[in-house]
Structure formats: C-alpha cells, structure tokens
Amino acid sequence: MEIRTNNDDFSDMPAELRQEAEQVSKSRRDFMKVTGMAAMGAVIAGCTAEDRFVKPLVNKPEGITPGVVYQYASTCQGCSANCSTLMKVRDGRPIKLEGNNLSPINGKHRGLNIESPKAGGLCAVGQAQLWTLYNPDRLHGPRHKEDGEVEWAKLDAAAAAAIKGGKAVLLTGTISGSSANAVIAKLKAKGVRHVSYDAVSRYAIAKAHADTHGKSGIPRYQFGEATVVVTFDADFLGTWISPVEHARDWATQRDLKFGRDSMSRLVAFEARMSLTGANADERHRIKDSERGAVLVALANKLGANLGEPGKHSVPADVIDKLASELKAAGKRGLVVSGSRDVNEQKLCNWINHTLGAYGTTIDLAAVSHQKLGNDEDLARLLKDMEAGSVSTLIVWGCNPVYDLPDGEKFKELLGKVSNTIAITLRADETASECTWLAASDDALESWNDFEPVKGLHTLAQPGVRRLWDTRNGFSCLLKWIDDADKNKDYREVLKAHWEANVLNGQSWSSAVEMGFVDRSAGNSKTQPDFKASGMGDAKSAGAVADTGALEVTVYESYNLRDGRHAVNGWLQEMADPMVRVSWTNLALMSPTTMEAQGVAEGDIVEVSADVDGRKAVCKVPVMRQPGQAEGTVAISLGYGRTKAGPIVHGCGTEKDAVDPDLLDEGVYRIGGNAFPLVGSKPVGGSISKTGDNIRLAKISKHDSQEGRPILKQTSLEEWKKAPNAGNDEELPPKDFTIWPKWEYKGHKWGMTVDLNACIGCGACQVACSVENNVPIVGKEEVWRRREMHWIRIDAYYEDDSPFDGKLTNNENPEVGFQPMMCQHCENAPCETVCPVIATSHSDEGLNVQAYNRCIGTRYCANNCPYKVRRFNWFRYEHHNLTMNLVLNPDVVVRSRGVMEKCSMCAQRIYEGKRSAALANEDVKDGNIQTACAQTCPTDAIMFGDRNDAKSTVARLEKDPRNYAVLAEINTRPTVTYLTKVRNRPAKKSGLALEHDGHSHEEH
C-alpha cells in the first residue's frame, strides 16, 4: 500500500480512491498549474481558450427545467428515528436534505414562538446522508463471496432455493413501516423467521413497560410537556430514541423570548459528559453502577419503600430537593433512563407513574416504533445458530459481526449457517462473511415506508435514478419467496398496500407530496394501567455492583451512531460535539482519573474488561473529559470499523494510525471498536498503555473562555430580577464613529442565535458543509487545525469557582455552546485589510467574499477577531466524479490558495428574493433561511431582515439578552446572540474577569 505523505494533496481521500483519483486528475491538475502560470502569456498572446460544448437532451423531460430545484418529500434513514425530509433535487440528483416542516416528528411549525415556516429540523447525521448515496465505495452490483460479480438471476436462484430449504431467518434492524411489515409477513408466511435487533438497544424500556403496564413498547416521550426532566444517562438531546424531536420539544420549554418567562428544569445523572448533561441545569456525576441506587433513593423519597439503596455518591439533600421538585411538577415531571437494565427502567416507570406523567409527558398509548429490536429474539437466534438449526440467514440493514458485543462469535456462527445472504450497501464486516451479497439501493434511491410513532406513516421516495446495478431490499425478498408481486417495482407494491391499508381514501399523490400520512388522531388516548405486580424485583437495581477501580462506560457516538456512518466523511470530520476530536473515538477520563491511571492525552491504551464472561479489549487513544465521573473511562461506539470503506482508511499518516497491528488488508482502522465492551451489567475494566502515541485531531484545543464575556450566561433567578443579567458590561457608545455611517436601504440581513436554545448538536455545521461545498480535510489537517467548517460550535467549560489556573480540570464544569460563524461585521476588520477588495460589504449588510478575486494573503483571517475565515491550504480535490454529484451547483468550489467563509448562504438569499419577486411581493420573514437556521432542531439560529421591523431578528434586537460578541472592539456584527439562561439559583462568585490563564493545551 502506498503510504500517504505528509503533504499529500489528496489528504481527504483514501489510498485506493487516491490512486484512481490521481489517474484522473493528476494530469488535469498539472495542466491547470501550467495554465495558471501561463495565463499571463495567454492574455498577451490573445489566444482563445478551448471550446466548451453543450449537449442538450433529445427530448425534454416533462415538467423539469434544467437548473431549477425541485423538492421531494421523503424520510430520513440515518437512524431509526425516521424524521421526515425534503430532498432538494436539481437536474436529477439530490443536493441537499432538509427537514420537512410539516412533520410531527421534526417539523418546527408548532415549535417556538418565532416565524420559521420553512424549517424542519434535521440532525447532523440526517444532513450527511447524501455522502452515503454518492460514496462510490458501495457495491455496484450483486456479488458472490468467492466468485465476485454475479448476475442477479444467479443470486436470486440461490436465495430462493435457500429459503425454500427451510430454517431460514431474516435478521434486520428496526423495521416499522406498514408496507414493509406486510412484506415481512409474507416472508413469515413462507416460514422465514424474522429477528430484529438494534445495535444500541432500547429493549429494556419496552420490556419494563411490558411488565409494569402490560404493553410492550417504547412510549413516546413528550419533552415539550415537561417542566422538570430528570435523566439517568439518557442522552435524549443527542442520540436517544428520537433526538431531533426531543430536542425540539425540550427547547420549547426553554424559550425566554417575546415575553415568556418560565423554563423547564433539566437534571442529569450520568457518568460521561453527554450533550444532554452539558445542557442540564444541574448535573451529577455518578458511575453507571450507582444509577440504580440513585433511582431507588429517589423513588424512596417519592414514597416508594424499596429499602436502603446501595452506596452512591449523590448527597441526600440533592435527592431530597429533586424529589420535592418532581413532586411539585407532578404530571409535568419526567424521569428517563438510558439504562439497558430492565429493573432500572421499571423504577423510572414507577416514578413517572407516581408523578402522574403517563398521559402528559409520556404517551404509552401511541407508542414509538423507533426502536423495535428484540434482544431476546436475538439471543434465541444465536442459540439456534450455535445449535445448527438455522440453515439460511438473510442479513439486511444490520452489521452483527461488528456491532454485537460478541461479534467474533457471530462470525464463527455464520460459518455454521449453510446459506448466508446479505442485502447490503457495501461489503461490511458481516456482508463480507456472507456467501451472497445482494447490492441494495441507498435510502435515497429507493421506495420505503415507516411508522416512527403509531399512526404516523411516512414514505421514502427515491431522489435519483439508481447509480449502480442495485435493487430495493423488499424487491429482493419478494423475488426470493416467489411472491405474486415479485416482478413489480416496489413502488407499485407500496402504493397498493398504502391505498388498501393506510391512505384511507386520501390520494396517493398527496401522500407522496406530503411525505407522510398522519393517522395518529385515531389513536386511543387511554394509557394502560400501572400494575404494581410488574415491578418484581426492581429494587434489586439499587444494589451497587462493585466494578473495581475503573468502570467502563460505552455510549452511542453522536456522529457515527452505531457505526453505520463510519464511512461518512462529513460526520467523521465534524467530530463528537462534546469531545471535539475528529477521526477517532477515545478513552475519555476525567483529568483526575487520567492522573491516577498515569496516562496522558494521546496515549493509545488498551481498555480491557471481563464482559459477561468474555474478554473484551478496545484499543483507543486517551483524551481528557472534564465533568466525567471519577474512576470511569468512557468510549464511544461506532468507530473501529475494519470494512467500512476507504474513507475511514488512509486518512492520517502511518504514525497516526491508531493500531498498526490491525493493519487489515492494507488498511488502518479509525478508532477502536467498543461494542465488545457492551455488557448487560456495568463493566469494571482496566487500562494499559501500549506505548504508542497519536496526535489527536482536535477541533478546539482550549475549552475555557478564560472569563471573557464571549458566551454570556446567567441564571433564571438573576434574569427574572434583571433581564439584562449577564449582559450588563459597559460598552463604548454604539453609534460613535468618525466616518459617516453606511446606510442599508433595502434589506439588511442579520442573524440572532439564542444560546438558550443551542444544544451544541452540530447539525448546522454539517448542513453548512453540504450546502456550501465545504471540503473535508482529513485527520492530519484537522490536527494542524485547518478544518474548513464555516460554522463551528464553540464549547466552553465553565465552573463556579474563580479561575484557578486549572479551570478545565474542575470536576463538574458547566458547559455552554456557542455557534460561531462569520459575524458579517458592519465595520469588518477583514475588509479593510484585503489589498485587492476580495472581500467587501454588500448593500444588504453582508460581508461578501469573492473567491476568484482572492490572492491568499491570509491577512483577513489574521485580522478576524472571531477567527471564522478558512484558507484553502491545498487543493482539496473533488476528484471523484460520483462524489462530485453532491456539490451544490450554485456555490463555487474553491481552489487552493483562496480564503473562504460563511456567506450567510447568499445563494439561498437570492433564491428567496427571486421567488418573492416572481410572486411580486416583499420577502416574508422566515421565507429565507440559511442552511444552519433551516436545520437547527431547536431554532436556536434565527435569520432575517433587520430592516423589517416585523422580523424575528429585528424584534429580538430589543431583547435585553441580545448582545454582540466582542462589542467593545466596535466591529458591529450583524450576528447577535441571546444570553444563555440556566434554570438554577444565582452563583455567589461570578466569573473572574481578569486572569492570565493558560490552561492545559497541547503543544
């Protein structure tokens, strides 16, 4: 294998692709360089450029005009939450995914008190789904393990014969759709057993409800109804069940704009620092093993009599106070837990029941179908495979070899199954062990349906013609069981099923147009009764298991989720929003624990543990995580894929490879696989240094704001006394200027970010990259701090006590998130210093950058107080023709040597103005949305016209919480922020404003 050199132009591309790319582009690149140099000569010589050609179609497709964007409703399949999406399709290819504004799951139409008619939220993972579609590292057709490429017919025949042979099992992830389940039912009728499981299982919740309420299912949590939320390791703002929905709902209770004056309260108990914990008003660090004890203690305070809980580290007064808060909240209280332990879930159910939360904050009548995996079925399947009573296994949409705790065992068991068939996008860890690989369509190429919550049926439709010789998974199954519909396109099957069972007289075309059919109105509102008998031995959860000196806690990675997005460059580069290290997962420890374990940042360690009688090992680099419980090490799932495709390989130098021993078919893997560490009980483990060291690709190297008034925050108590609390520093007079002021007569675009609503999820960051063709640069370049994101989320760790020189070493810091993008300053320091006017101010108040004028002096970036300008250090080559289909044709792909930055999505502004002009009306507030504002699940980012007095941003200018970052240097940004208000009592000692700190930083 060719080893990447330090300064490789193809830094964001893997080795295999690079070779291909180099063949294609090297000659062109050289040519470009030569022509660049020769351009002067050409001007003088007056020679003409080469001819360019245009070849129109022979017949014009009906209703489609080239260059015009059409939107199609569909459903996101990035995770099983199944948010509704709109695909922006241009010239027959999707170029952007956005949330569907009408969806009950992720639409924001009923959300906050602001105008956002066009916005439907979508998380970072949803935004990044286009990568999966265009990534050329997919199967391009059906394959046989040994024979390589085969004909579909051959595969079909083999599969059909295998299924006929009996003892066939279909192993899938969650399948919720009505039509989908009809197909599964047909399979079942032919004797095929269906087993579904979720890599990150929520089965305990369903199981607990089966016992306590007699209804197996995950209820739909209504965070929008809750005034007090207590979470036990349930990262509902990040990854738990339906994060976009939960975040949106939760944020509606945190809104203090336009006269609202109450906030919900969020209390978190957790071991690692999760996104939810970071947003909590009160956060307590407990080990996973203490969770049950704290729950028992809390339940006792609420009237249960479960006996003395085991030892735990939470002070009694905290639990007393929490219990009284929950009591006061009554049915508006909510306790959730991310535990896999059924008993713990039962305790939650008991508390919620006692509070009367069922029916308000928890809806068990209209249950969620977002996690339908059944761990018991899976266990049975494994036993059957072991026993040899499975002769055919069809694996579809899951990757058990990678994501089962004992994946190695599953790999062995696969050998005992005579026929193994994978319906798969790529030859992943499981599929590559199967005999037959049926190349499946990407989610954006195929028809599908879902029912994320009971009664809400959503449709997925293709946004592009199949890129390769692939097939819809359902069509495969129908074909293999020789169904009557086997030769129909799945669309026909789906349509017929919906017309018969779902549409209820509504037209098919309206359903396709909407993307979903909401039949939930017909759901029963009656909640099943609580059965105290179902509690069983729930109180045993309170007995703390001794896990020894170091407890291992694993969690679903925010960006790669259960590992299925490991191939996604946007998500790899975006990094976990809490840890802010990209291109690897990490062994996270609190600084004190790190000291105790004698490890330093970047050390590669082996975390080993005895999990359910297995020896499990995970090799990952160490990283400091302030706020993590002492004596714990947290590792995220989703990394360490060995067969995820080239994007995860070849990034970084040999030295950077996490584990040179794992050189697997010439590729390195990124991070370590933590699935083996997933146990049914809290796991005690140990770490040992390997002696290797890695340079971590940190997005941010410093996590304190050094007491500077950048992310301004206050408490609800103070805010109620004075609405400008936390935002009362003395500033120079705002209108003082020696120059006559420029007037903005028409529009004056502006943005306001509500720091109270921002949960730091990073959806805006990926949305921006997709919309604006922002390149990914790879591990080495991120390490050099050259990531290209136009918008970043600054996470600042703060603490009660005045600065002591070791701020971020504090045990339980508060974390604030602040999206930071070009502030479009009226007095922009960058503009003044550009020698060639590559950047100037538009008459609509935007700081505009003309890339093709830029000569790359980098002076503007130096002079930017917000450091939001990004320089193209190399040619971040877009050299794969398929991958290039993802590029937005309305935005220039920047060449090397030029500066780029947030344009406030100029192309979207112009598009909005154009459609308003066509309708002969003024631009309405909310009709123009930047990509970040559009996708923000919590509407933290608001965009509009400051000259329009009715617009949200203009009205918010009067809010006492409104402030501009670094107002004292009089750059007069047009992006403003609203002070973050935490629902907690005021702190006695304010932040120290003056100190000379230099906290821990990598040198």
Place this chain on the structure above:
Amino acid sequence: MPKEKNNFFLGVFTDEDDVKAAAKGCNEADFTIYDVFSPYEVHGLDRAMGLGQSKITWVTFLCGLMGTTIALSGMSYANWWDWPLNIGGKAPLPLPAFIPVTFELTVLIGGVSTMLGLFALCRIFPGKKARLFHPRVTDDRFVVVIEIDEDFDEAKCREIFAKNNAEEMKQVDHDYAADPADAEASAEGGAA
C-alpha cells in the same frame, strides 16, 4: 555659420586645494573655463570656477508634486469616484488611508525623475564615450581646462597654475582626449 572650436590650455594638479585655488584664479582672471575635472567631489570647486546653483532641485520638486497629484487623484478615482464600495464600514473617500501611498509615490516619482534629470543635465547616457583630459583624471589628478579664446592670456594662466603647484601645463587641440591606458606611464611620470 558653425562656431569655430577653440583649442584648450590645461593644467594638471594633484591636490584638491591647489586646483580649487587655480580654478578660482582663472575665474577671477576672466578666462573662459571650459571645465574642471576632478576624480572625486571637491566641495566648493564649482563655486570656485564660477558655477551657480544646480537646477536639478526643480526637477525633483515638480516631479514630486506630480507624484503627489497622480497618487491622490488616482486613488480617489479608483476607490471613490469609479465604484464607491463599502469596505469595512469606512468612508468611500478615506483620505487618511491615502497618506502612505501618496508619500511613497511622491518619493518614487520624484526620485526616479531626479535620476533621469541628472543624466539629462550632465548629458550622460549609457554608451557615451568619456572624454578625458588626463589619463588619471578619474584616479588622482585634477585638470583645469581653459578655452583659448580672446580673453585667454597664456602667461597669466601659467603663472596662476604654477603658483598652485601644477604638475603639468600644456596646450592641446580642441578634440584632444587622453587615453586611460597611459595612466600607468603617467603614474610613473608623476611619481618621478
């Protein structure tokens, strides 16, 4: 009618003070001093032979002024008249920001013009053949050249030269030019 060219009488000196006195004497005697030659700049020698202020100061002044005008008008035109862009919220005609470039262009144009003016006033240009009145006039000899015209009085001149330690006195033709190749011989002779 072309003016008939006069022959020259020249005196060679070895010291700057001598030649200054000789030149002064000749000037006071109303001889037509064709020129004085010196290997280095001798302060006051020009006044001694009766030359006034050099006019080159005017070249510098006027061209410098032209530089100022070009700079100010050009910058105002480019950044204000032609397309007044909003750059950093600054005024369209930011006069303070023009000061550095105005100064630089003044100096640049003034300076380069002075150089060209100097060449023009001295009537020198690349490729011009130097006319020397003594082989070592660019080394260590000073030469006073007097035109032999109606005002010339050879005896008086010789007297002035001799009084000032002239090394050599001679009359030469109007097209006389010394060959620098003779310098070595002359050096020997001089030393003798």
Place this chain on the structure above:
Amino acid sequence: MNAKLAVLFFLLTVGMAMPILLGIRSIPDIQLPNLHTGYQPEQPIPYSHRLHAGVLDIDCQYCHAGADQGRHAMVPTLDTCWNCHKTVAGRTQTAKEAIGKLRQAYMSGEGVEWKRVHNNADFVYFNHQTHVRIAKYIDADGNISDGIDCTYCHGDMAKNGVAKQEEQLAMGFCINCHRDQNDRHVAANLPARAPVNACDACHR
C-alpha cells in the same frame, strides 16, 4: 521665471493625469484579446439565427425556454426543433443537408453536441430568469422597461447566421450595468428591485 515654470509644470501634470484617469472609464469598450468577442465557432449543424429569429421572427424564448424559468436559458432540446422540422424540410441545399443532420440526430437519439458560444467562468453565477423576467431596466432618461432585452448582452442575434458572441461579457460589462442600474433604481425610488451592486451577486 522659476515660479512660472512651476505653475506651468503643475498644470501640465494635472492636465495630463486627469484625462488619462477619466479615460480609463472607457476601458471596457476597448477591445482586448482573449475575450472571445466575435467568437463564432463552426457548429455541427449550421443553425441560422438570422433565418429563425430574423426572417421568421420566432421569439427567442420559443427555443430558449429556460430563460424566464431559471438559471439556464437552455440550448433547446431536439424535440423543440423537431416540432417544426418534422414538416419543414428546407428549400436550399444547405438547409436540406442541415435538416437532414437534425433528423439523423433526433431519430437516432444521438443528439447534437453544440459548441458553447457564451461562456461564463465557473466562478460566475448568472441567472437568466432574474434578468429576463424579474429585473427592470431603466435607461438614461428614466424610462423603465420590464426585463432586460436579450440583445443587451447577446447583441442582435437576428443579424448573425451561426451564433456569435457580440459583447465582451467580462466583469466590467456586468458590473458597470449593475452599478449604473443601481443608481437609477434608487433615483427612480425602486430600491427593492435594484440590482445588487456587490460581489455576491455573481460570486458566491
């Protein structure tokens, strides 16, 4: 005497510098090489704009139907040609040959690869709809017309045979119009419709 000389010199300087500087404004009108002005490549089918747009007086947007719908004016798809040419076979030999080529390209489904005549650089965004349908053009006398005439940028195509680039279409061509129109829109009290006089109008 020297003072007089100084004044004279100064006046001369100013007198020389100002016309040069003002004359620069007309630079965009000066033909420089490499701008493709007059570019008229040979096309696979010698389609005559003079005949179609001139003699037959067919509206530009009959064929270039995208001009008022979106970014691209569109080189017409072959079925647009075939609409008429299924019955029009041409009179002259040249026409017959050309239409024969068209028939061949259409019937076989091969299509025709035209040479692009009006090329913008990749980093320039231009939207036909904005200019043809939305924009208002205000002439020096203040007369407002809807949409900018195609000829403003493309010249009078009806007088050319095969398509030819008439204007420079360099940045100066665009921005001078934007700048002047912006002023005129403000003067005509139409600031909301004024063309954007900033970089992001074309570079984004």
Place this chain on the structure above:
Amino acid sequence: MGHVYSPLRKPLVDGDKSLHDITHDVCRSIEGKPTALWWYGFLASAAVLGVFLVVTGWTLYEGIGVWGLNKTVGWGFDITNFVFWVGIGHAGTLISAVLHLFRQKWRTSINRSAEAMTLFAVVCAGLFPLIHMGRLWIGFLWVAPYPNLRGPLWVNFRSPLLWDVFAISTYLTISAVFWYIGLIPDLATVRDRAKHWARKLFYGTLAQGWNGSVRNWNHYEKAYMIFAGLATPLVFSVHSIVSMDFATSVIPGWHTTIFPPYFVAGAIFSGFGMVLTLLLIARKTMRLENYITLDHLESMGKVIILTGSMVGLAYGTEFFIAWYSGSIYERFAFINRATGPFAWSYWIMVSCNVISPQTLWFRKLRRSPVFLFVMSIFVNIGMWFERFVIIVTSLHRDYLPSSWSYYYPTLIEVLELVGSFGLFFFLFFLFVRVMPAVAFGEVKGVLKMGRNYDPTGASAKKHVPAEDKPAEGSPEVSHA
C-alpha cells in the same frame, strides 16, 4: 583650505594612503582573480540559494499547506522573514542618507556596502510577501492598480498590505537609484583602469561616460543631497508602513500606536547588526582594515546600544500600556507573550536585543571586532525573534479561546529562512566581485581629515600592502 578639520579628529583612513593607493586598494579586489575565500563563500551561498529555490518551488507547486500555518496563525515564518529582511534593509540607506545629511564623514568607507546590503535585503524581503500569497501567479499582478477588464474593480488603498506594495517597491527603487548614482564616478574609475574590452564595455556602459567634469559634479552634488533627503524620510516611512500591517489591525498585541517608531528603531537596530556582521567579515576577508577602522566599529557599537535600548524601552512600554488600557484581551496578549507557550521565543528576544547589547557600554568590548561580531549575530537572532514574537504570539491566542492554537513550523519554512540568507549572500558575494565595495570616490574626499597630508604620498611609505600592517592598533597620528 577648503576644509578645516578639527585637530581633535582622528583620521578616517589609516595607513597613510595616497589617492592612488585608495583607488588601487579598492579596485584590486575586483580586478584580480578572486581569492579562495571568496570562492568558498560564493559557492556555499549559491548552494544555499539552490535549497531556497527548491523549497520555494515546492511551496508554489503544492500550496501554502506545506507550511505549518493554520486557521488561527495565518502568518508565521513568511511574514517574520519579510519584516526581518526589511529591517535589515534599513541601516544601509540610513547610514548612507542620514549620515550624509548630518555630514558624518565616517560613513564613507561603509556606505557602499551598506547600501548594497539594503538592496539585497529588500530583494529578500520582497520575496516573502510574494511567496506567502496563496495564488502568487495572479496575486503579483492583481496588487497593481492597472486598468483592467473587471470594470471599476481596483485595488484597496485602505489596506496596509497595499501600502506595503508601494512602500517596498519605492524603497527598492530609490535605494537602487541612490546606490547606482553613488557608483557612477567609481565605475568611471574602474572603467579607466580596465584592460579587457569586455570590462571596458561593461563598466563603460554603467558609468555612462562620466569624466569627472565639475559642471557635472555641480549637479551630482545637489542630486546626491536630494536623494539623501528623499531616502531619509523614506527609510522611516517604509518601516512605519510595515508596522502598520500590524498596528492598523484589531488583534491584541498588534493594535498598538507605538509600532511605527518601535519598528523603525528595531529596524535600525537590526540593520546595524547586519551591517556590522558583514563589515567584520568584509574587513577581514577583503583586507580593508585601514578603511573600516576600529573607530567605525566603535561608532556602530554605540548606535547598537542606543537602538537596543530603544527597543527595550518599547517592550516595556507595550507592557505598561497593556496594563494601563484595562483591556483584558490586551493584558492577556502580553502576559501570554512572556509566560505562554511561546515564552521561549519572547525570552530569546529580550536577552538578545535588550540585555546583551548592554555589554557594549564597555569601551574595550566596543573595540573588539570578535566581540562585536558575536554581538551582531545575537542582534540578528534577537530581531528575527522580535518579529516572530509579535506575529505568532499575538495571533495564536487572540480573542476567542476556542480558536487558540499553536504553530509548528515545518522544515520547509526553516529552509526558506535559511535559503533567503543564501540569496542574500549570493548577491553580496557577486557585488563585492563586480562593484567597488568601498565608495573610494568619497573616501578620497575625506582622506585629508585628521592628518598632515602629503598629496603625492612621497613622504609616506610607498605602497604598504595592507595585509602586512597590523589589523588593530594602527599608529596614532599627531594632530599638532
């Protein structure tokens, strides 16, 4: 007598030289075969220049990414080298022009090489803003305000970088003109000594037919005075403008009104340091001990104490103002300089620039060429680090801590710095072989200073080869 020299003055030229001796001594070095020492130096510098060309070519081919810069630290070695070389370029013109205006006759023996040093340093300096551009191939053209097809799009005269373009090109041009004008009479002498036709042609063309006419000297003297008058404010303006690259910005540590005088003092300081380095080398290798006397060296030592103390004062003032401003950003920037991750560079700067020159208060040390040489190297290092400290430490931790970063230079950047010295010395070695390295025309003018002068040199020992004379402690001549 035209000049009346004070009897207290010491002679500026030692060794009882005659006018002809001076001509001979200086011209000898460009007429004979080059010494072995010259060849070693020349070839070594050419090799280093080769390295420079290779790494710079690589930078242009691959992109600025081959350097260690990042999104927070956008300038590193590149602009540090630029400011460093511009600073070096200042003493040359200053020595020539300012000392000429102040009638400091001791300048005559060193001004030629100092001017040449200026010129070559500015050439080196000018390269760095060019190669630091992301797109050099258009950037070099687009910074010029020429009429173009982009219509009314010109350059931005508000940008300090554009001021730099004008300042540096003006400075380069005027310095070259000043240098060349000074060379003409000497070139005429060389021409008249030339034997080979090619030399005659080369020097004849450059000397433009100069024949020592006093009518020309009349214009020449005035013009030279004008150039000195133009160049003096130019020197001050150029480094002031360079300092405005930083002073007009908003970055704490850059945004300081003290910068123009501070930079000018620093430039003179570093320039004198470099002049001293070169002179001490040239004095030894070119056998010019009689022309570059210990008195000259001592004078320069005094200038170094003065300017070194000035920059020391500036460092202190910066800290005071940062504290006095009350701005937390400003205060942090300076405390971070002295104690942050780049503190090492700060303390190198302080010890080289402020502390070490104080040793020159001792006369003995001032008059020791070896000590002065070591000191001049320290000054060069310290002044390079001063620019590094200003640029990098201010940038790497500015307003938002989320963007704080560090800067790891790559080997390529280091080689480019080293390589620029190759270019500089390459040009300098060429210069001393081709052009008269001492302005003997001017030295002759001050020959009579401070001694009883015998014009024919008859009473002096004839042709004492300089190398036979003791390098130091040349005989004191009585002034009675």
